[in-house]
Amino acid sequence: MDLRQMEVVVAVAEEGGFSAAARRLHVVQSAVSGTVRALERELGAQLFHRTTHRVSLTSAGEAFLPAARVALRAAEEARAAVDLAQGELRGEITVGVMQGLYAGLAPALARFHREHPQVTVRLRQTPADRIPQALRDGALDLAVAALDMSRLRGLTTRSLAREEMVLVTAPGTGPGAAETERAVTTLAEAARLPLVDFPPDWAIRHAVDRAFRSASLERTTTFEVNDLMAAADLIRHGLGVTIMPPSMAAWFPELPTRPFAAHAPVWTLRLVHTRAEQPAAITALLRHIG
Structure with missing residues (x-):
């Protein structure tokens, strides 16, 4: 098992299909399908249910996905640590946003990109209800969301804006x-x-x-x-x-x-992320938002 196989499985799970995962990874669909099949043979378990119209995780896939994300994150942090020692940040950050993008986010991302051009920031528009679990599962690194604190237990938050509607x-x-x-x-x-x-x-x-x-x-x-x-x-x-x-x-x-x-009605916008120690790239981006 290698990191590339894990990356492919995560992409298929997050994109909901082999074709979409191939586009995300910039490879042909047959390469994605072949990688998944090879990993399934190695594990002795099927990771995905495949039908004509959709692809979904099996119970084995549900168990595999969080562990794969942890492994990929650890590898990314190792690379980032070396880059930081050499004075340059690299990596990829996935930011969850709701419909109606926070007006202060684009300028913050622009400043961050000028300072750290080698870090890729991926924005993922996500329904508010799904953001907390996506953060806990590792599908998102951080998010900008307007949610009650009761929904954000176990996560770190910082208030960005409060408005009366x-x-x-x-x-x-x-x-x-x-x-x-x-x-x-x-x-x-x-x-x-x-x-x-x-x-x-x-x-x-x-x-x-x-x-x-x-x-x-x-x-x-x-x-x-x-x-x-x-x-x-x-x-x-x-x-x-x-x-x-x-x-x-x-x-x-x-x-x-x-x-x-x-x-x-009150709209309270918060910056949300896990309490785990953050990689250097995420820590740098957090300083720019808000």
Whole structure:
């Protein structure tokens, strides 16, 4: 068994198929399939269920994957230690981000890249619900996420931003537009309007659901979309309103916003990583974010 075989298995598991893994590793698909088959023969166990439409891990594969990631990470840390001794950082970092990228992340990555051009940073857009386990499993090295602390037990966090969300309404016509001259709104008023919601695994939805539950209010979701641009387009055409952080609402300056008078849903963005001692490249990137 060698590190390349482990890298191939991890790529197939993370990409969900042999073709996607081949593209990620810049090899032909037959090379990926052959590597996996050879490793399975060596281990005496099948690592993947293969069907026409999907590839999934077997129980043996589920057991193998975390250990393979640990081995690959150890090898990466060994290489990084040598590079650091020679005065240059190398390696690869996988950063998890939610839909609606943190506005401060791109400038931080640009500064980091100028300082450490030999380190590859891979961004992986991941539903908020999956980020904590992806960090614990080693699929992500760090993440920028808006999650409750209860979901982040055992992980190290640092607050990046805290915002009270606002109601985003139609420009001049449509639901909520007649009241846009008012300075503020309430959750009760918002609950009576047709709402454009986001999927249940989105961090925005978590915060909005929690706020309505705390206020003992029921609301009706008229539209559910997994894209901020789609939500803005529905609102722009007078079909509903939505609730989002002001930093995201600012991307759509033509849509009026109203703060909540009280009990606004709160969006707290955090930098999250494991408590384990971090390789030098990750430590360097952490210094740039926030």
